[in-house]
Amino acid sequence: MTESVKIAVLGGGSFGTAIANIAAENGHQVFQWMRSQETVDEILVTRQNQRYMPDYHLNENLIPTTDLKLAVENAEVVFVSIPSKSFRSVVTQIRPYTNDSQFFVSTTKGIEVESFKLMSQIIQEELVTDQVGVLSGPNLAKEIAKRHLTASVIASSNDEKCQLVQKLLSNDYFRVYASHDNYGVELGGALKNIYAIISGLAAALGLGENTKSMLITRSLAEMSRFAVQLGANPMTFLGLSGVGDLIVTCMSPLSRNYRVGFAIGKGKNLEQAVDELGEVAEGINTLKIVYDKAEEMGVYMPLVSGLYQVLYKGETVKDVARSLMLGAHKQDVEFAVKDGDE
Numbered sequence: 001m002t003e004s005v006k007i008a009v010l011g012g013g014s015f016g017t018a019i020a021n022i023a024a025e026n027g028h029q030v031f032q033w034m035r036s037q038e039t040v041d042e043i044l045v046t047r048q049n050q051r052y053m054p055d056y057h058l059n060e061n062l063i064p065t066t067d068l069k070l071a072v073e074n075a076e077v078v079f080v081s082i083p084s085k086s087f088r089s090v091v092t093q094i095r096p097y098t099n100d101s102q103f104f105v106s107t108t109k110g111i112e113v114e115s116f117k118l119m120s121q122i123i124q125e126e127l128v129t130d131q132v133g134v135l136s137g138p139n140l141a142k143e144i145a146k147r148h149l150t151a152s153v154i155a156s157s158n159d160e161k162c163q164l165v166q167k168l169l170s171n172d173y174f175r176v177y178a179s180h181d182n183y184g185v186e187l188g189g190a191l192k193n194i195y196a197i198i199s200g201l202a203a204a205l206g207l208g209e210n211t212k213s214m215l216i217t218r219s220l221a222e223m224s225r226f227a228v229q230l231g232a233n234p235m236t237f238l239g240l241s242g243v244g245d246l247i248v249t250c251m252s253p254l255s256r257n258y259r260v261g262f263a264i265g266k267g268k269n270l271e272q273a274v275d276e277l278g279e280v281a282e283g284i285n286t287l288k289i290v291y292d293k294a295e296e297m298g299v300y301m302p303l304v305s306g307l308y309q310v311l312y313k314g315e316t317v318k319d320v321a322r323s324l325m326l327g328a329h330k331q332d333v334e335f336a337v338k339d340g341d342e
Helices: 014-025 037-046 068-072 084-097 119-127 141-145 159-169 182-204 209-229 234-238 240-251 256-265 270-277 282-297 302-312 317-325
Strands: 006-010 029-033 062-065 077-080 103-106 132-136 150-155 174-179
Touching (some): 014 141, 029 068, 037 062, 077 084, 077 159, 084 119, 119 132, 132 182, 132 240, 150 159, 159 174, 174 182, 182 282, 209 234, 234 240, 240 256, 256 270, 282 302
Parallel strands (some): 029 062
């Protein structure tokens, strides 16, 4: 075990709480920042975050706080686990408390609407630093809380910082692998949320295992094609942050995006489905952004387009599915299909 260090985790949600507790259990002093003083008081008294991680005991080394300065100042590693809509705002607020030696790790699987920037790019821009990494993978927080065997990926160009994060978070049930492809790892985490909504829809409609398998594999081809056009390494999508994250998100009712799709498939409208969830489903925002970007770049993304038509244009799932099945189909595995080639 590495020597005890100060760590900050920004965000009081389920995954932020999970990684904060892993680091705390590993003997590090972890300050978890959250907006709600009520939640801070609850954790201090009960050692539980009942809203997001009920019945999950939080180690005494985890210190909840609403004080950003207390959390961030002199922390060796700062994990940013803030929903994409608020990500830039929080990163901007921590700027006065940061220094050049700190390593910032985004765990948020989303894309900024206005700029099409990934969360790590926002950190670089707002904090003027290249000491940035991305943590992503098939990591359902509620399974981590139950200590189910889980693996993740830390991506950064800095090998030393990757090794540090591996030491901070690795234990007998959580394993962290390393990658140099920040962009691919982060894009994989953001894009798969769209396809989780599609999978939830399919499950609600009672579609068969053949259909589910087809959707997942075509989703992988589609998301990797899009990411490669933006400069990612296609091989990254064969790893944990690509196909691994896609499978778990598309197959598990623990996935927030899957649950939104399932609710829509059962007859709820988009607003009702999101309200019923009570948490952020990043795939809803990501769908709009990726649809527009794919149209702009001329990248063929029939599943993204189909879901967009269902959620925002009033098309029926049956009609969209029929149009997808009647489309051209030349290639199975590829990374450079032009419009109409699939």
